[in-house]
Amino acid sequence: MAPPTLHKNQLFVGTFIHSKSLNQLDYLHDAAVAIDKSGKIVAIEPQCCDQGKAAEMLYPKLGWGAADVEVRACEEGQFFFPGFVDTHIHAPQYPNAGIFGNSTLLDWLNKYTFPMEASLAASTRARRVYGQVVRRTLSHGTTAAAYYATIDVAATNLLADLCLAAGQRAFVGRVCMDRLAPDYYIDEGGPDAVLARTQETIDHMRRIDPQGDIVAPILTPRFAPACTPETMAALGRLASEEDLRVQTHLSENVGEIALVCELFPDAADYASVYDGFGLLTPRTVLAHAVHLSEAEAALIKKRGAKVAHCPCSNSALTSGECRVRWLLDRGVAVGLGTDVSGGYSASVLEAARLACLVSRHLAMPYNAQGDASRATLSVEEVLHLATRGGAAVLGLDRKVGGFEVGMEWDAQLIGLNMVDDHDAADIDMEKKSGDVVDDGGNVDIFGWEKWDERIAKWVYNGDDRNTKMVWVKGRLVHQRASSASS
Amino acid sequence: MAPPTLHKNQLFVGTFIHSKSLNQLDYLHDAAVAIDKSGKIVAIEPQCCDQGKAAEMLYPKLGWGAADVEVRACEEGQFFFPGFVDTHIHAPQYPNAGIFGNSTLLDWLNKYTFPMEASLAASTRARRVYGQVVRRTLSHGTTAAAYYATIDVAATNLLADLCLAAGQRAFVGRVCMDRLAPDYYIDEGGPDAVLARTQETIDHMRRIDPQGDIVAPILTPRFAPACTPETMAALGRLASEEDLRVQTHLSENVGEIALVCELFPDAADYASVYDGFGLLTPRTVLAHAVHLSEAEAALIKKRGAKVAHCPCSNSALTSGECRVRWLLDRGVAVGLGTDVSGGYSASVLEAARLACLVSRHLAMPYNAQGDASRATLSVEEVLHLATRGGAAVLGLDRKVGGFEVGMEWDAQLIGLNMVDDHDAADIDMEKKSGDVVDDGGNVDIFGWEKWDERIAKWVYNGDDRNTKMVWVKGRLVHQRASSASS
Structure with a gap:
């Protein structure tokens, strides 16, 4: 194997x-x-x-x-x-690519996303969908990807098997979500059960690819609102003990941010919630990071965590415009994510194109006042994000992303x-x-x-x-x- | 023929x-x-x-x-x-699709656009480029298009010939531009000469397609800054005498608007400049219309002129976000334009997709304050713009755009x-x-x-x-x- x-x-x-x-x-x-x-x-x-x-x-x-x-x-x-690096993609959401109506994050999750993810507990369906995701992303030139799977252990392990068989570098994470999730799609049994299921997928990946050359595990608390503090704390400890990669979502949408403030009234801000549980590490990939404060950017930089910029998704779900130049200026590493199916396309080239466009939307108010804006990203810059930038986000920058x-x-x-x-x-x-x-x-x-x-x-x-x-x-x-x- | x-x-x-x-x-x-x-x-x-x-x-x-x-x-x-209707496309700019760097309208014209258009006076080059544009747009499902050609009579006639041979419905316009253009690419000899050259192309199209079933002429003053008042007045008279279609650009970019104010200090606003020359008619297609005032929208509605929304171009050249819902609410007819090569893609489907995204960028500030926004366009709405909407903009709404x-x-x-x-x-x-x-x-x-x-x-x-x-x-x-x- x-x-x-x-x-x-x-x-x-x-x-x-x-x-x-x-x-x-x-x-x-x-x-x-x-x-x-x-x-x-x-x-x-x-x-x-x-x-x-x-x-x-x-x-x-x-x-x-x-x-x-x-x-x-x-x-x-x-x-x-x-090859392109996709720093953020949800494999089970692939069949929903392009299907989001006029929704925004929180209603989109309930209406489109959770039902689709839950349906992939059936292994024939998971095999069909995951097989197609891996084929498609390879055909788009994606040689490495950070995948979210679902809460299901068997389907998560299947995704890892398929990536290994197809030869695509993949970090595969079983999604942890033990609260604020629908009855039909929730991690049950408390933090110990959540951890045990996650451990099963880690063990599987270490068995099929002992060196982690092609496939390796990544801890995946879905996002702060969907995880109990106990589960996040346990995941933070595991990340530290075994030096594991972590991926989660951060500051995608204003409704989500308000929810986080409500759920974690003692935290200074959204980024601090993860930091408090030891989940903000140099091996952490934070998807979106659209509405960060200066303090949050400084904290992320200090901890060495990385950002997956998902322009296709941020435009499609009306989430906002991520200030990539602002993040880079603050020393935060940034790569590109397709974020299927918040993002409608599985192509990193499309994400690069959209990164150009979103940066221009950010620049518009400045241009309208006759000022120059540094926000605009060039073709060369988005291609850097799509290759070396993404490699750095996934901790692969000494291995891939350039010809050396x-x-x-x-x-x-x-x-x-x-x-x-x-x-x-x-x-x-x-x-x-x-x-x-x-x-x-x-x-x-x-x-x-x-x-x-x-x-x-x-x-x-x-x-x-x-x-x-x-x-x-x-x-x-x-x-x-x-x-x-x- | x-x-x-x-x-x-x-x-x-x-x-x-x-x-x-x-x-x-x-x-x-x-x-x-x-x-x-x-x-x-x-x-x-x-x-x-x-x-x-x-x-x-x-x-x-x-x-x-x-x-x-x-x-x-x-x-x-x-x-x-x-079939899709492309209400605004510059055929000679096709080889530049995707080439615009970080430029905005006025520097983009001088750096990329005028040199390319001027080079198509060579007929072998024009044949090669125009042939490929028509093939490509047909392959994208564009059954009708409003084309800008160049200032060159022979190349403009060639574009009309190619559209007719290929069977693509086309309004083909020789570009009129007799000031503020580079020495190597300017309509010379004064308004009479400009009109005479335009008449040559009109005569040619009436000869090859007497009913105008497939190919018909459209008057094309490039945009107000590039036309002398005398030329615009003459074109306005011709439009009225022969009930000809007109196409031009309006309110694309703030620098352009400032230039128009400077050149036409007596006009109330940009739209009024065209109106003063009789160029704002029910048969006029106005590309962009991004930064219109209420008064301009009211004038356009009153005259029955139509708008070609070009989202791909407006994002790429950092021009701004056209308020499509706002225009529709005011009773202005709107269709989609690829605006190659301000727009990078010759596909109306891509324009439809981008119209969805641009409308979401418009909605973002509202969403960020927790307000609902009507700006967001649905898939159904952009497909309407791409078919019946575009047909109405080109005055073809009783002929094409639906199955009746x-x-x-x-x-x-x-x-x-x-x-x-x-x-x-x-x-x-x-x-x-x-x-x-x-x-x-x-x-x-x-x-x-x-x-x-x-x-x-x-x-x-x-x-x-x-x-x-x-x-x-x-x-x-x-x-x-x-x-x-x-």
């Missing part, structure tokens, strides 16, 4: 693009990247024209024989990019649609039975675009059709049907 | 969904719609189970023989939907991705060479969803892969490669 090892070394040749810093991408053309059988990047050769040259330069250094290497060169216009020797090969091969003259000439022929569009996706490249313009086009119009192949730890985990030929 | 006529009558059988009112969709299941050789809907039979029954009920009434009818039944889960006897068949066949059990079972098999996803798009239907939920899923995660076929005036104008088999 352990992650399979690779049979060959691998050499990738072509254009490699990744984040160098928050606002700068590094473009490596005619480069080669060598991956050993453990999935690690062992060499990067920035100038080597073609694969023959690359082999000549690298194999002797690495002690590789040509027969022991699989070579893949990207085609004209294609490039390798680091010593890091692991979590990557995607991106191809854009090259518009040729033949395409254009087609249009004014008399039609027979309608037009046919081949499916290279919607990003049309006419050939005169600079590389940074191609990247911008990809961010704004790209989708899973542009993600031709995906690798995790060197293993090919997704490939589009058409990518063999086109 | 006139639009081709159809060789057969057509019968469509299955599920038909269209807007009944602003906030209500009408779902017709097991229905049949009959289209005659002129492309008109001649009968709608709401209850007829199958095509045999439909033929039996309809053919005698219509005097049709079976040999003279082409029948198309939609498959399980598919449905017919009215007497209207023309501008429609799309929509198919969503049915997740079967086999898909889900796949995932935990040991992978050979990565996973393969067949390309039914990203809208996953598990089978338990109600019809309104399917529609919501389509709006939030749909793309051109869901638009299997497209018809304009009964003619099949687009068909996906895969739609024959899936």
Whole structure:
């Protein structure tokens, strides 16, 4: 059941693009990247024209024989990019993607979310839904994800099994919620029972992936209103004793914040509630963080906790506009989350696009007064959040998120649609039975675009059709049907 | 060169969904719609189970023989939907879709837009770009569009030719701009020359499509700052004399509004500038209308002018949040525009999705104070804007936008991705060479969803892969490669 090892070394040749810093991408053309059988990047050769040259330069250094290497060169216009990191996604809510009406957080939970999550206790349904989530997120280039499952132990373990089998890096959390939940979907039996069920899922994941290379557990108190103080305290102790990751929600919606104030009248603020139970740690992922005060941001920074920014969800549920620049200015680490199904899309690229747009909505009042605003995020910045930023949020920043020797090969091969003259000439022929569009996706490249313009086009119009192949730890985990030929 | 006529009558059988009112969709299941050789809907039979029954009920009434009818039944889960109307799109800016950096309107025009538009005076380039725009917008289900071309006569005429050949309903406007434009891209020679060039394009369109059934001219003063008062006055006279359509921009960005105030110190406001030149008519399409005053909205309503709401563009260029509900409350007609390339996407479905999100950003300050907000637009409402709303904006509301006897068949066949059990079972098999996803798009239907939920899923995660076929005036104008088999 352990992650399979690779049979060959691998050499990738072509254009490699990744984040160098928050606002700068590094473009490596005619480069080669060598991956050993453990999935690690062992060499990067920035100038080597073609694969023959690359082999000549690298194999002797690495002690590789040509027969022991699989070579893949990207085609004209294609490039390798680091895999995306989804720092916040609810796997069981996937069938509800796009279904939220005009609701906001608290009514959305009761109307759409809890019934769907509860229904996944049935294992055939869970297998069908979780299988599709993992397939879809891989097809969108998500190589690592922090998943919320449900309160159900068996279904949570199944999700971990599926991620491991598919080869997607995943932190999988059984949701803890022992109050203010509906009768049909609540963690029963008191804190000891809640902890015992959580422990069962931790044990399962440690059994199927002892090193936690691909799949590892994460403690998941749903959010403060849905957990008794006793349960949060117990989870905080467990997190500390075993140095476990934690994920929860923070300051998503004003109604939720008011509820927290009511439930925890002695706490200074929402963030302090978690802190009081030892749940604000350097291994904690806080989803949303939309309405934080200065004091809360300072506390989060002090504890080293991280933020999952979920722009798609925050807009869809009318929650608010997360001040990403404000958080970054305060030294808080930020990554992107799809937050399916508060967010309607399972694509981190869509989350990156929406992060651009939400930042512009934040900037509007300033622009309207003729002031400059620093709120606006650039394409380069949101791609950093989607890769290195997310990796840092999940504590994987030394392993994935960029192309560096010593890091692991979590990557995607991106191809854009090259518009040729033949395409254009087609249009004014008399039609027979309608037009046919081949499916290279919607990003049309006419050939005169600079590389940074191609990247911008990809961010704004790209989708899973542009993600031709995906690798995790060197293993090919997704490939589009058409990518063999086109 | 006139639009081709159809060789057969057509019968469509299955599920038909269209807007009944602003906030209500009408779902017709097991229905049949009959289209005659002129492309008109001649009968709608709401209850007829199958095509045999439909033929039996309809053919005698219509005097049709079976040999003279082409029948198309939609498959399980598919449905017919009215074609989308794009009330505002700049065809020559298409290659810049997604390329705008962190710019706002006035610097965006100079940095990205004018150079691209000017470059399309070269006819090979114009053919390539315009061909691709028409192909792409058809593939997104756009059956009617109000296009801005460039100042170039030949390229404008070429765009009209391409729309006619492809069978897409189009209002095509040569852009008038005779001041405050760069040296390399300005309408030269004074108002008479500007008018003469515009007349050339009008004459061309009347020649190729004398009835204006598919292609017709539209007067296009770019926006007030870029037109001399003399030119606007001349265009206003022409509009009135020949009852021509007009399109322009209004109140997109605060810098632009300040510029208008400076240039027209005697006008009461931005809308009054156009009104003073006779350009605010029932046949006028005003793009954006973001920052209108009550007086401007009242004037627009009084003149019967219409608004093209372009949410994608308004967010991308940080222009502001158009108050659609506020406009509708004041009796102003509103449709959706992609505004390529201020808007990054050529898809009206994306514009509909963004209209939902922008309306939620408008609602946020209210929600944050615990107040209800009427600003929020529902899925049903944005689909109305995308079809009947847009048709009304372009003066086509008696012709297209819904399924009614007497209207023309501008429609799309929509198919969503049915997740079967086999898909889900796949995932935990040991992978050979990565996973393969067949390309039914990203809208996953598990089978338990109600019809309104399917529609919501389509709006939030749909793309051109869901638009299997497209018809304009009964003619099949687009068909996906895969739609024959899936």
